[in-house]
Each structure stands twice: as C-alpha cells, then as structure tokens.
Amino acid sequence: MDDTAKYLIHASISADGVVERSDVVGAIFGQTEGLLGDDLDLRDLQQSSKVGRIDVQIDSENGHSFGQMTIASSLDKVETAILAASLETLTRVGPCQAVIEVTNIEDVREAKRRMVVERAKELLTESFDDTVMTSSEILEEVKESVRVEDITEYHDLPAGPRVADSDAIIVVEGRADVLTLLRYGIKNAVAVEGTNIPDDVASLTQERTVTAFLDGDRGGELILRELSQVGDVDYVAFAPDAQSVEDLDRGAVIRALRNKVAFSSLPDDGNFRAAVAAATGAAGVPSDPRPESPTTDDSSSTPSADAPTDAVTEASSDTGGAVTVEKTANTAATADTSADTTADADVLSDPEVEAVAEAVEPVQPSMSLSDHVRETISDGSGLARLLDSDLNLLDEVAVEKIYDTLEHTDSVPRLVVVDGEASQKLIDIAAQRGVSDVVARSKGEYVKKPVSVRVRTSDQLLT
Structure with missing residues (x-):
C-alpha cells in the first residue's frame, strides 16, 4: 500500500481520558460504518487495498490523551477528502469524549517530486565541473604548488629551502606557518613545533639574524620567552591578536614583518604582545594586567633605531634582513613607490581597522504584552x-x-501570542511544555481545558 499511496491524511486526536491506539482504531471503524455508503466503507476500502492501515501515536498525561494519526489513501482527491472529513465526525473514543481534527492531506507524489528536484540540484552541483580557470589563476596555482613543494627539513624540523644558507632566519611555531610564508615567497623560515625549543634551533639563532614571527595569542608569547632564554632573538613580530600566522594573507604577513620590533627594546617583565603593539601602533592587543615597571624607558614604546625599516629584503642583500623572498615575488616587498602604495592598501583591510569600524546594533527597547498583541493579532500578521x-x-x-x-x-x-484560534490542540501542547499563558484572536471549543494554561483573547487585553 505504501508504494501505491497517492495521499496521506494527517489528523490530530484529543481525548478527555486515557485511551490507547486500539480504542482509537475501533472508534474510527465503528463510528464511520455505513456513514458514507457501501462504496466508501472503510473496511471494504482496506480489504481492497485502496486505503492503508491506520497509524496512531498517542500519549497520555494528567488524565488526558493526545496524539497524531495517519491514513494512506490511493483514492482520488474527492474521495480522499470525503474520507478525511468523515473522521472529524467522531465524538467519542471508548468511554471518553474526543475530538479529531484533520490537519492536512499530503500529496505523496508531490513530496516525491520535490525530492527528485532537490536531488537533481545536488547532482547538478556536484557532478559537473564548470570551473574555467583564467590564465592568472593557472599561473598562480602552478607557482603555489612549486613553493609548497619547496618545504624542506632542518634537523627534522619543517623549514624553507634557504634556512641552511641564509644570513637571516624567521622562527615560527609550526609547519603550517612555514607553508604560509613559502606561499608568499619567503623561504627562510623554520618551525620550532611547540614551546620546547629544539637545541638545533637554539644553536642556529646564535649564528644568524633572528626574527621571531609568532601567533597573536598566549602560546606565541610563551614560545618567545622560551626562545629568548635558550637562544638569541634579534627582532619580534606578532600576528594580530587572536590570529595565527597561517591564517594571514600576504599583505598582513609583509606588514607584520616590516613592523618588527627589536627584542632588546622590550621590557623584561612585561607583556610582549602589548609592548610590540605599542611600538608599532597596532590596535586590538590586550594590555598587560600587571603594573607597569617604573624602570621602563621610552625604548619599549618605539621601534629601535637599529631595526631595519623594511623586513622584506633580497637574498643578496648585505643588510641582514629577516626575510629571504623568491625573486619573482620581491617586486611587492622592495622600497619603491608601488610597494608603499600596496602596503597602504593592505592597511585598509586590516582586521583591527575593520573591528573598529564595525557598526554597533542599537539596543531594542523592551515591548509590553499589549505591544506584542497589537503587532501580532490586531495587525493581522498571520504569525x-x-x-x-x-x-x-x-x-x-x-x-x-x-x-x-x-x-x-x-x-x-512562558507566553504564546497567536493570530488565530486557541484550539484544543494548542493548549494541550502548551500544557505539556509548561507554557502558562496563551493569547489568541479567539478561543476554541474545549473538551477539557488544562488548568495550568490561562487562555485570553486580544479583545480582553486591549479593551
């Protein structure tokens, strides 16, 4: 029957007393017998497989029963509607007064059609690849794959290919950070893979110009403290507050390295991130909750005069800069006018600037119950x-x-406002869920009204 059914009749039932599924099914057969004539007799229709079994789900609580039932039909629309209407003639189930209300008649074929349409959309989206890459996208993807493949190891640690022979290195937290810098053409980064600084990295920092480029969180600060104790750090740069190096775009990476701060200018007992933020003028980095040291001089709030003005330099440079950049990517990092223009454009997309400029939603004033009733019921919202x-x-x-x-x-x-009738079904569900008040356009006819729910009309509240 389920495969040939064309319609599903959905109905709700409410009984003033405790009844079971068998009581409901028996009442339906008994009280509809002979009502519609021989051609639409429910027993005959079931025997001829024109009507399916009656599925009933019913629960009882506080001496009251309520539930849902479903009947499958392969009759035509008119016959199905007549059969559904006959269910609402039932007034008793067993010894109890009851109300049956047909909530809707579902077209099974229409539901299947919707399923076919939705699945067809999924197949159309997933099974056909209409993406056409532009020439610039093709070039960028090939370049990126080459850069990613360039990742090497330095004493079993993830590193760029220039770490072994570069005069300057960048120390980052993990492999993903190395990959991010490689993607932007920076090939002299090495990862420490945690707060326990490897001896090989500690030794390497004694021989090179070192920039620590770390995540903008507590973990990045802990790594810097450990690195400064076991190695030699020359410059420090942090990602914006609560962000990771691996999540930054190219402009943010270049900007952070260009604004690096000499480690010697940072206070020994202060918050490193706050000090770097103060020195670079960055926004959004939390200040150190500890008291400011009275011996801190002005060098903690401005970049060191010895720090290079540009953290991105060519591999052939003799300045000992922190970054070695792939030659094809160096045009954006050199000190010409176009690079400055690009940097200025990048600043406009800074997360800190966007956060400051973000609009604050106004606080909505609280509404009275009368306001809710007017907007919902008096205005005929249908809600x-x-x-x-x-x-x-x-x-x-x-x-x-x-x-x-x-x-x-x-x-x-606690309260429900309805632009419609407060029906038996509505207040039954309200009582079951613990709702104390229902306000509606009108009241229904109740077999048994729950004492825990107060029902009022809009006229009672607004007059």
Whole structure:
C-alpha cells in the first residue's frame, strides 16, 4: 500500500481520558460504518487495498490523551477528502469524549517530486565541473604548488629551502606557518613545533639574524620567552591578536614583518604582545594586567633605531634582513613607490581597522504584552510569537507552524501570542511544555481545558 499511496491524511486526536491506539482504531471503524455508503466503507476500502492501515501515536498525561494519526489513501482527491472529513465526525473514543481534527492531506507524489528536484540540484552541483580557470589563476596555482613543494627539513624540523644558507632566519611555531610564508615567497623560515625549543634551533639563532614571527595569542608569547632564554632573538613580530600566522594573507604577513620590533627594546617583565603593539601602533592587543615597571624607558614604546625599516629584503642583500623572498615575488616587498602604495592598501583591510569600524546594533527597547498583541493579532500578521518571562521574543513563526514549533522548541516560552484560534490542540501542547499563558484572536471549543494554561483573547487585553 505504501508504494501505491497517492495521499496521506494527517489528523490530530484529543481525548478527555486515557485511551490507547486500539480504542482509537475501533472508534474510527465503528463510528464511520455505513456513514458514507457501501462504496466508501472503510473496511471494504482496506480489504481492497485502496486505503492503508491506520497509524496512531498517542500519549497520555494528567488524565488526558493526545496524539497524531495517519491514513494512506490511493483514492482520488474527492474521495480522499470525503474520507478525511468523515473522521472529524467522531465524538467519542471508548468511554471518553474526543475530538479529531484533520490537519492536512499530503500529496505523496508531490513530496516525491520535490525530492527528485532537490536531488537533481545536488547532482547538478556536484557532478559537473564548470570551473574555467583564467590564465592568472593557472599561473598562480602552478607557482603555489612549486613553493609548497619547496618545504624542506632542518634537523627534522619543517623549514624553507634557504634556512641552511641564509644570513637571516624567521622562527615560527609550526609547519603550517612555514607553508604560509613559502606561499608568499619567503623561504627562510623554520618551525620550532611547540614551546620546547629544539637545541638545533637554539644553536642556529646564535649564528644568524633572528626574527621571531609568532601567533597573536598566549602560546606565541610563551614560545618567545622560551626562545629568548635558550637562544638569541634579534627582532619580534606578532600576528594580530587572536590570529595565527597561517591564517594571514600576504599583505598582513609583509606588514607584520616590516613592523618588527627589536627584542632588546622590550621590557623584561612585561607583556610582549602589548609592548610590540605599542611600538608599532597596532590596535586590538590586550594590555598587560600587571603594573607597569617604573624602570621602563621610552625604548619599549618605539621601534629601535637599529631595526631595519623594511623586513622584506633580497637574498643578496648585505643588510641582514629577516626575510629571504623568491625573486619573482620581491617586486611587492622592495622600497619603491608601488610597494608603499600596496602596503597602504593592505592597511585598509586590516582586521583591527575593520573591528573598529564595525557598526554597533542599537539596543531594542523592551515591548509590553499589549505591544506584542497589537503587532501580532490586531495587525493581522498571520504569525505566532513565543515570549519568555520578560516578554522578550524567543521565536516568531507562521500560525500553521505553531504546533510543531511549540512542541520541539528548546527554549520553553512562558507566553504564546497567536493570530488565530486557541484550539484544543494548542493548549494541550502548551500544557505539556509548561507554557502558562496563551493569547489568541479567539478561543476554541474545549473538551477539557488544562488548568495550568490561562487562555485570553486580544479583545480582553486591549479593551
């Protein structure tokens, strides 16, 4: 029957007493027998497989039963609608008064059509590759693959290919940071892979000009403290606060290295990130909660005069700069006018600047219950609102979805405002979920009204 069904009749049931599935099924067969004549007799229709089994799910609570039932039909639209309407003639289930309401009749074929359409969309998106790469994208992808393949090892540590022979090196935290710098043409970075600085890196820092380029978090600061104790650090650069080196774009990487600060200018007992931020004028780095040292001089707030003005230099440079850059990528890092223009453009996209410029949403004034009732019911919105104990809006849905929303919402509302009727089903679900008040356009006819739910109309509140 399930394979040939064309329609599904969905109905809700509410009974004034404790009933079971068998009571409901028996009542349906007993009270519809002979009602529609021989051609639409429910027993005959089931025997001829024109109507499927009656699926009933019912629960009982506080001496009251409520639930859902479904009937599959292969009849035509008119016959199915008549059969569905006959269910609403039931007035009793067993010894209890009951109300059955048909909520909707689902077209099974339409549901299958929607499933076919959605699946076709997925297949169209996933199975066909319409991407056409431009010439510049092809060149960039090939260049990037070459740079990534250039990653090597220095004494079993991830490193760029120029670490072994470069006069200057950059110490970063992990392999992903090395890959990021390689992607931007910087080939002299080596990773320490944790706060325990390897002896090989400590020894290497004694022989080279060293820039520590670390994540903008507590972990980056701890690595710098360890590195300064076991090795020799010349310059320091941090990623923006709460960001990692591996997440930065090319402009942010070049800008951070260009604004590096001499390690000797940093206070011994201060917050390194705050000191670097103060020296470079960066925003968004938290200040050290500890008292400022009285012996700190002005050198902690400005870059050292000995620090190079440009952290990105050619491999052939004699200045001992921190970065060795692939020749084809050096045009953006040299000290000509176009590089300065690019750097200025990069500053505009800084996360710190974007955070400062971000608009702050105004605080909405609280609304009274009357305001909610006017907007929902008086204005004929066709909506239902779920409110908490402070009359704050938890959710707003279409009236026809209020049953499912109220039954499955995680945040249980104290009050529900509905632009419609406060039906038996609605107040039953409200009582089950612990809702104390329901405000509706009108009240329904109740078999048994839960005492825990107060039902009022909009006229009662607004007059």
